[in-house]
Amino acid sequence: MNGPDLQRSLQLFERMLLIRRMEERLGDLGKAGELPGNVHLYIGQEAVATGVCAHLDDSDWVASTHRGHGHFLAKGGDPRAMAAELMGKETGICHGKGGSMHVADVSKGILGANGIVGGGVGLAVGAALGAQLDGEGRVAVVFFGDGASSQGVISEALNIAALWKLPLLLVCENNGFSQFSPYETVNAGDIWRRAEPFGMPGALVDGNDVHAVWRVVGEAVARARSGEGATLIEARTYRWRTHVESEESFLAAPYRTQEEVESWKQRDPISRLEEFLVSEDLEKDVAAIRARVEGVTESAITDALNDPLPPVSRAFEDMFANG
C-alpha cells in the first residue's frame, strides 16, 4: 500500500499534535495537583493510535488501554469532554464516573479505555463478532501493550479471531515496559510472531513512524473489511513519560536511564513527520496546525477547569439500563 498523501499527512500531524499537547497540559495539571487519581500518559506513542484510527470510521470499534487518551482523541473523541472526565467533572464524557482510565465514547465507536491490563481484548473480539454478524463491513481494533501480551486472554483471542475469521486488528503497542519491568525481562520472543501459529498474518512496524503504521494498518483493515480475517500488528515504540504520573513519589529506584529516554526522544514521531512536511514545503500548513491545536487544547482545558462537579446523586445512576 502507498503512503498517505500530503493532505492526509497534515491530518495525521494535527491529530498527533493534539494528543501530545493535550497530554502535556494534563500532565502539568496533574503535577500541580489539579487532577484526582492516577494518569498514564501516551506521549511518544502518538503515531500508533493516529496511524490506526485514520483508517476507521465512527461505525468501527476500538477498545483501548489504561493509557487511552491517545486512542480516544485519535478516534475522534472530544478533547474537552476528555479533559473534564480527567478532572472528575459533570461534563466529562463519563460524567466523572470513569476518569482517565475509562474514557469512552460509544457513539464514536470508542469502547473505552480500560483499567485492567488486557481488559479491552474480549470486548474487541466481541465487537468484531458483532460486526461479522451485522455483515456491514465494520472492523474492530484492540490496542494493548507489551505487558498485556502476557495475559492469557490474548492467546484465547488469537485463536478465536483466527478460527472465526473475525474483522479484528490486534494492535500491540510495545512501548518497552510492562509497568516498570523492561520488555525482555518478562517476555519471551517477539509478540508479532505469535500470529503465525494461528494462521493469522502478523506484522512488525516502527511505531514511531506514522506513515509506516498507516500503510500496515491500511492493508490489515482492507483484509478485515473484505472478510479475510484478523491481523496481529506489533508497533515498536517508547513511552517517554512515566508508567503512571505519580510514580516519582513512590519508586524506590529508577528502572531506566535518562540516556535511553533521550535516545528515543530523538526519534519523536511528531518531529519526524514535521520534518517531512517541511521538506515538502508545507511549513505554513504546519504553523497553522500548531496554532489551531494550541487553541483547541487551551479552550478544552480552560472550559473543563470551569465546568461543574457532578452531584452526589450521579453515583447512583447508570447501574442498570432496565430497572
Place this chain on the structure above:
Amino acid sequence: MAKATFLEAIRQAQYEEMSRDERVFIMGEDIICNVFGTTTGFVDAFGTERVRDTPISENGFIGAAGGAAMVGMRPIVDATISSFLYPAMDQIMSIIAKSRYIYGGQARLPLVIRSCLFYGNSNAAQHSDRNYSMFMNVPGLKIMVPSNAYDMKGMLKAAVRDDDPVLCFEDSTCWMSKADLPDDPDFLIPLGKGDIKREGNDVSIIAIGGAVPLALKAANDLARDGISAEVVDPRSLVPLDKELILRSVRKTGRAITVDPAHQTCSAGSEIAALIAERAFDALRGPVLRVATADTHLPFSPAIEKALYPSPERIVAAARQLVGIRQPENA
C-alpha cells in the same frame, strides 16, 4: 400448554427468543453437540453463525459476549457448569458488570450467561459450586436462580430481552422437574418478582433455587405437626423482591432462609440481614439459616449429601422457631 422439564424450558425459551430477534445468538462449549439438550434443533433452525461452538476459553468468549452485547447483539452464553465462570471472572466482574457504569451510562450490555449448579452427584469440590452469592457482591449483574420449569422459561425469556447482563443459574437438582409451559411467545416473568410457592401463617421459609422443592416438602411435613409454613421463592437475587419477603415475614413473625450455597456471605445470609434490619419489630425469634456447611463438597455420597439443606433440616429449624414461642410443644 404441555408438561415439560426444566431443561426443555431452557430450550424453548432460547428457541423462541432466537426466532423472535435475530440479534440473539448462542455460544459456548459443545453447543452444537448439545450436551444437555438445551439446543436441540438449533443449528437447523438458526445456522452455525448464530449457534456457535467456542474453544474452551471462558475468558475469551465470555469477554467477547460482553463486546458483542456492547455493539448491539444479544448473546446467550452457555458456560455449562458454574465453576467454569471462574476463568472469566475478569470479564464478568471488571468488564461486564462495570462497563455501563464507568462509561457514564453510554453502554448497554444485554447478555445472558447461563451456567448450571452441578451439585449433589459426587462431582467433588471443583464441579459442585453454588456460587451465585459471590456475584451478588459486585453491583451491575442481574442474577436469577429459578426453581421450576415454568419460572425458568418465563424468566429466561425476560433475561434475553433485558438490556443488562444477567447471570442465569440453573439448579441441576431441578433439571428433570416438570411443569406446564405456556406456548405464548410473550410469556415473560420479570426479574425482580418473587413468588409465594405455598401460603402459610406460622413461619416464612425463604428458599433459593433447588432449596424451594425441599422447602415445599418440609412445609408438607410441618403441616402434619400443625405448623403452617409459607414458602417464598425470590426467583431472582438481583433485583431482589424485598417487599415480598418482608411482607411474608411481617405476617408470620418467623423466618428461615434456605440456601444451597455455603453459608458465609450467602444469599440466604443477605436475606436474613435484610429481615433483621427491616422487619425486626415483627420477629418473634431469630432468623435462622439453613445452608451448606462452610466446607468443600467431598466426593463420597456418604459424606456429601448431609452437607446440603434437606427437608429434615428445614423442619428442625421451623420446629425450633415455633418452639421458641411455644416451648411446651417443642
